[in-house]
Amino acid sequence: PDVADRVLRLPQAAKLRDLEPITLDGARERFGRRISEEELLLRLTMPEEQVDAMVAARDRPPPPAAARPGRSPLVSLIHELARRRAITEFELTHDQGDTVVWRRA
Secondary structure: OOHHHHHHOOHHHHHHHOOOOOOHHHHHHHHOOOOOHHHHHHHHHOOHHHHHHHHHHOOOOOOOOOOOOOOOHHHHHHHHHHHOOOOOEEEEEOOOOOEEEEEOO
C-alpha cells in the first residue's frame, strides 16, 4: 500500500483532518497584537519556553567572543603577543611535534 494511505488511516490522522489553518488575525488574537512579526513566527513554530527565553535574552548584552570570527585562535594569540611590548619571544609546540616560534623584530 501507499505510504500516505497507511499514515492517513492512523487514528491520529483523523484528529488532524478537522484542524483549520490559523489565519494571521487568528494568530494575532492568540499571541497578542503588539508583538513583532518575527516573534509571532517564533511563537507559531516553537515551544513557548524557548521563545520566552529568547525574548528575555534579547535585552542582555551578547557574551564576549572567545576569538574574533573568521580568525584562528593562533593568529589572535600572535596579534595579542605583538601588542604586548614586554613579551619578546614566544614558542608553542603542538603534541604532534609542530612548533610555532614568534620573536619581536
